[in-house]
Amino acid sequence: MAQVTPDTPGEDDPGRGRRIGIDVGSVRIGVASSDRDATFASPVETVRRTTGLKDRDSEDIDRILEIIEEYEAVEVVVGLPRNLDGSGSRSVKHAKDFAFRINRRLTAAGKPLPIRMADERLSTVIAYQALHMSGKNERQGRAVVDQIAAVEILQSWLDERRAYLGRREAKTAEGAAEVRKTSPSPADMVRKRQC
Template identity: 35%
Template sequence: MGLDIGDRRIGVAVSDELGLTAQPVLTLVRKNRKQDLKSLGRLLRKYGCAAIVAGNPLYMSGDVSPQAEKAQAFAHLLREEFGLPVYLWDERLTTTEAHRHLQAAGRPATEHREVVDQVAAVLILQGFMDARRVQTASD
């Protein structure tokens, strides 16, 4: 499962059974920590997820941003709550790239807000899976 973790919303994506492609699932509107974890737990069970990839929004310099600190803390909670591996993935510019993908697909800007977090989650998960495939091929 791939997550684009924000203060108000969490974009969620999952991979296909072969781990080749990422697909959007939904945008979770955050309520509180307990509800957020409960909703994510349901999705993890529904899709049979074995790991979580959480976006890590670093500054362009590579330094840890305040938002990255929040994402890292939430990733830690996910590890504790679900006992699954949680990988942090550099998500610099994924939201910008998500907006570009939506524009290229002809989606009006007014619709972007509804799905941009899902698309960002797809980009995070797909980038992680692609990098693992390349790394495995070179080993």
């Protein structure tokens, strides 16, 4: 299968505000939210999947849109299921279709938001490890494992975003320092005027 490239945080960052993270499964959809400073991800809920690839939008899409509005999200991060080699898994089509439907509905409602496809490799594995560490088995944790995966997807995005913004800030500061070095100081300008 061909390589699938996820989005990365970048120049078109919407700034401060909550992000919604979504883990699209074939049976359930995990949802997570960040705080307003986009620092930490927390679980929100698990939504039962009711919309298939060829179906009309159903209750699951409606519920996700309600959550986006309720949390006043500025960005939506949907997990892009990739294999370890970077190729797309069979679930890529489901995730992209879900992101497309959310985007279409938000745009039609006059509330477009950036919809990002974020790398979700190993998010489900990490979610199951967290369950086992808490003493729950797969069956006991079925209701929350998708939320944990959504938290993992969103937290990875937030961490990448923070690193990107840090690099951008450092580069801006470096550029400002370089300008100060090459610009004449006020004392130099006074001396020039006196000459």
